[in-house]
Amino acid sequence: MKMIITGGAGFIGSNFVQHMVNKYPDYQVINLDLLTYAGNLENLKPVEEKPNYKFIKGDIADRGFIFNLFEKEKPDMVVNFAAESHVDRSIADPECFVRTNVMGTTTLLDACRSYGIKRYHQVSTDEVYGDLPLDRPDLFFTEETPLHTSSPYSSSKASADLFVLAYHRTYGLPVTVSRCSNNYGPYHFPEKLIPLIISRALADEELPVYGKGENVRDWLHVADHCQAIDLIIHNGREGEVYNIGGHNERTNLEVVKTILKALDKPESLIRFVTDRPGHDMRYAIDPTKIETELGWKPRYHFDTGIAQTIQWYLDHQDWWKNILSGEYSNYFDKMYASRL
Ligand code: NAD
Ligand code: TYD
Secondary structure: OEEEEEOOOOHHHHHHHHHHHHHOOOOEEEEEEOOOOOOOHHHHHHHOOOOOEEEEEOOOOOHHHHHHHHHHHOOOEEEEOOOOOOHHHHHHOOHHHHHHHHHHHHHHHHHHHHHOOOEEEEEEEHHHHOOEOOOOOOOOEOOOOOOOOOOHHHHHHHHHHHHHHHHHHHHOOOEEEEEEOOEEOOOOOOOOHHHHHHHHHHOOOOEEEEOOOOOEEEOEEHHHHHHHHHHHHHHOOOOEEEEEOOOOEEEHHHHHHHHHHHHOOOHHHEEEEOOOOOOOOEOOEOOHHHHHHHOOOOOOOHHHHHHHHHHHHHHOHHHHHHHHHOOHHHHHHHHHOOOO
C-alpha cells in the first residue's frame, strides 16, 4: 500500500503521518506538503528516519507537479489534510483559501481520476454545517445537516466537499469524507485558541478572548481524530460522509480558565476583545454513524486530554518558542493590533 498524505507537516497531518508510519510498517507513506507558515518538519522528527516514510515538498494546487508526482509514485491512497486552516486568516485574506482548499482538492481529484486510486479521503470539518444556537443544547450536527457556512474558510471547505462527492457520483471515484470537530493536542500551531492561551499564559501575557467567551466548541484529541480516519480509509463506505466528535463541549471561557488553573496563572490575564466577524456560536457533533458503523470510540476525555496537552507544551517549549520568534510574531502584531 502506497499512501500520499498531504499537509503532513501541519498539526493534524503530522500526528496522522506518525500514526500511520508507526502502525503500518509495510505501508509506504509519502508526506506531501508545501511548508507554508503552518508546515513544520520538526513535527516529523520521530519518524523522519523510518524506511517507510518519505517527505516531498510541493503544492497540491500545482497541476503539473501533482500529475508528475502521481505518474511517478502511482499511489493507492490519498488522504488530503493540506489546507489553509485558520478562520481569522480567511477573514483577512480569503483568496488563498480558494486556491488551496478548493482548487488544490480538485487538482488532487483529477490526478486520482487520471491515474486510478483505491481510496481518496477528504479531511473536512464540522464548520461546513455552520453553527447551532446556544439555547438549543438538544441539537447536534449529523451527516444530513444542511451545509450552511459562515466564514471564507468554512465555505472553501464545504465547496471542496461538494467536489469530492460530485467526483464519486459523476466519475465513480472511490472517496470518503470526514467532518471533525475542533482538535487539540501536540503540534497545534499557536495561532489557534488552546496553544495560543497556553503559550501566552506561560509568558504572563494578556489572553484575547473574542466577544464574551461564550461560544462553544466540541473538542476532540487529535489522536482520536487520527484513529477515526484510519478506520474510515480502511472500512468506511465509498461515497459516504462520517462526522467525528466526542461530546466534549466547552465554552471558550471554560477552556481558558481550565488552562489558567492548570498553569496556576491568574484569571486577570483574560482580556475580552472585539469579536470575530460572523463568529459561529456553537459546534456539536453527533458521532452515531461512525460509532455504530465503524466501532469508533474516542479514548480521551477533555479533562485528561487537555492536562496531557498542557504538559506537552511545557515539555516542548523550544518547539513553540521557535514559531513565536519567527514570521508568526508579525502576524500576531498585525492581527491583534486593533483587538488588544
Ligand atoms: P494546519 O494549518 O496545521 O496544517 C496545514 C498543512 O497544510 C501545513 O503543513 C501546510 O504547510 C500544508 N499546506 C497548506 N497549503 C498547501 C498546499 N497548497 N499544498 C500542500 N500543502 C499545503 O492545519 P490542521 O489544523 O492540521 O488541519 C488539517 C486539516 O484538517 C485541514 O484540512 C482542516 O480543514 C481539517 N480540520 C482541522 C480541524 C482543527 O481543529 N484543526 C478540525 C477539523 C478539520
Ligand atoms: P480557533 O482555535 O481559531 O478555531 P475555530 O475558529 O476553527 O473554532 O478558535 C476556537 C474558538 O476560540 C473560536 O470560538 C474563536 C475563539 N478564539 C478566541 O476567543 N481568541 C483567540 O485569540 C482565538 C485565536 C480564538
